[in-house]
Amino acid sequence: xxxxxxxxxxxxxxxxxxxxxxxxxxxxxxxxxxxxxxxxxxxxxxxxxxxxxxxxxxxxxxxxxxxxxxxxxxxxxxxxxxxxxxxxxxxxxxxxxxxxxxxxxxxxxxxxxxxxxxxxxxxxxxxxxxxxxxxxxxxxxxxxxxxxxxxxxxxxxxxxxxxxxxxxxxxxxxxxxxxxxxxxxxxxxxxxxxxxxxxxxxxxxxxxxxxxxxxxxxxxxxxxxxxxxxxxxx
Numbered sequence: 001x002x003x004x005x006x007x008x009x010x011x012x013x014x015x016x017x018x019x020x021x022x023x024x025x026x027x028x029x030x031x032x033x034x035x036x037x038x039x040x041x042x043x044x045x046x047x048x049x050x051x052x053x054x055x056x057x058x059x060x061x062x063x064x065x066x067x068x069x070x071x072x073x074x075x076x077x078x079x080x081x082x083x084x085x086x087x088x089x090x091x092x093x094x095x096x097x098x099x100x101x102x103x104x105x106x107x108x109x110x111x112x113x114x115x116x117x118x119x120x121x122x123x124x125x126x127x128x129x130x131x132x133x134x135x136x137x138x139x140x141x142x143x144x145x146x147x148x149x150x151x152x153x154x155x156x157x158x159x160x161x162x163x164x165x166x167x168x169x170x171x172x173x174x175x176x177x178x179x180x181x182x183x184x185x186x187x188x189x190x191x192x193x194x195x196x197x198x199x200x201x202x203x204x205x206x207x208x209x210x211x212x213x214x215x216x217x218x219x220x221x222x223x224x225x226x227x228x229x230x231x232x233x234x
Contacts (some may be wrong), residue, residue, distance in 0.1 A: 013157070013174075015183060016149040023105035023143060023199060026112045026136035027079060029215060076210040079139055084204050092168040094159065095175040095186055095200045102175070102185075103201040109138060111196030113216065113228060118192040121224050130220045135231065138213030143185070143199060143206055148178050150188035151197065162191050175202055 074080075084101035087093075096102040106112040116136060124130050150157060159174050161167035178186060184206040190196035201207050215232035 013153070014149045015146050016187065017145065018143060018147050018187060018199075020107070020143040020199065022140050023107055024109055024112050024213065025083075025103060025105040025139045025141070026109075026116045026216070027139050029135040029137050074210070076139065076212065080204050080207045080210060083207075092164070092172055094164075094168055094171040094191075095202070097168070097172045103141075103204075103207050105141065105143075105199055105201070106190065106193075107197040107199075109214075109216075111190045111193040111198060112138075113218075114193035114196065115190065115198065117218060117226055117228075120218065120220075120226075124220060125224070130222050130224055132218075132220045134218050135215055136218065137215050138234065140209075140211050140213050141207045142209040143201060144208070145184040145206060146182075147184055147199060148174065148186045150186060156189070160188060160191055167191070175200070178202060 080103065082101075083103045087096060087098060087101045090098060092098070093102070093104075095104075104115070106115060113136075120132070120134060121130070124132060150160065153160075157170070157174075159167055159171035161170070175186065179202050184203060185199055185201040187197065187199040190198045213234040214230055216228060217231045218226040218228055220226045
């Protein structure tokens with residue numbers, strides 16, 4: 001695979017055919033709850049309200065991309081579609097930016113916990129208040145197919161730079177090229193958990209066999225690092 005814009009012209013990253021039976025994404029449990037209106041109106045009326053919202057909602061128009069790629073009748077399809085529909089409107093993540101979501105996962109729960117802890121800590125640092133309690137549910141999925149493979153790269157490529165200002169633009173350029181070539185995603189060493197491995201699926205159809213696991217509580221009590229414990233074992 002040739003490099004994307006922003007990389008040295010002589011850099012070529014390998015593409016591996018992967019078969020990953022289980023990788024985990026942590027999702028805030030607030031996303032698991034029923035709609036707030038469900039207790040106030042009947043299910044048919046809720047469906048009517050959703051249809052009205054859909055007539056004017058830019059978010060739901062964008063959701064067509066995800067919905068046509070991941071069948072709604074599959075278990076937890078809403079989680080998959082939401083990952084590709086919701087994104088930061090003004091900021092990048094490592095391999096996606098405004099206008100395009102992605103499904104990030106890790107090969108172990110420990111790596112996922114380190115990743116979400118970093119991102120939540122980053123948000124809390126902006127308000128200078130390390131006090132929060134967030135519960136995360138494990139969402140397990142399997143992956144197969146062609147992935148750009150950034151493991152065993154020495155030195156690490158620019159897209160894995162710990163500084164988001166440097167790593168994220170390079171990562172987005174690489175992801176754009178991977179999508180143009182039809183690859184399912186990118187597998188890479190975790191930047192926030194030494195020895196861990198992450199992957200990002202760039203297409204909804206690359207996320208398969210989705211199932212929910214345990215629930216973890218991350219509790220910030222005034223310090224940058226949270227207290228972590230399981231509150232519901234699968």
